[in-house]
Amino acid sequence: MKTIATEIREFLDQTGLPQSRLSAESGVPASTICNLLKGKRQHLLGPNQDNIRAAMSRLSLTAAPSTPSEPEEEALV
Numbered sequence: 068m069k070t071i072a073t074e075i076r077e078f079l080d081q082t083g084l085p086q087s088r089l090s091a092e093s094g095v096p097a098s099t100i101c102n103l104l105k106g107k108r109q110h111l112l113g114p115n116q117d118n119i120r121a122a123m124s125r126l127s128l129t130a131a132p133s134t135p136s137e138p139e140e141e142a143l144v
């Protein structure tokens with residue numbers, strides 16, 4: 068099972084969003100998210116985990132992937 072830190076790291080990498088945006092959306096202090104990602108904090112209480120996961124779910128609906136998509140080829144006329 069993935070840790071919450073791994074979930075956050077993968078989410079931020081995929082969306083290109085900053086930690087501060089996840090913090091603002093989840094209500095979890097930016098320092099807590101930062102410490103999780105740095106490995107200074109290993110565990111997170113259930114409500115904070117739930118808030119972060121809910122925020123990632125909401126943000127994933129609006130965030131564009133950080134990898135550019137293939138350019139569409141123009142039709143030859």
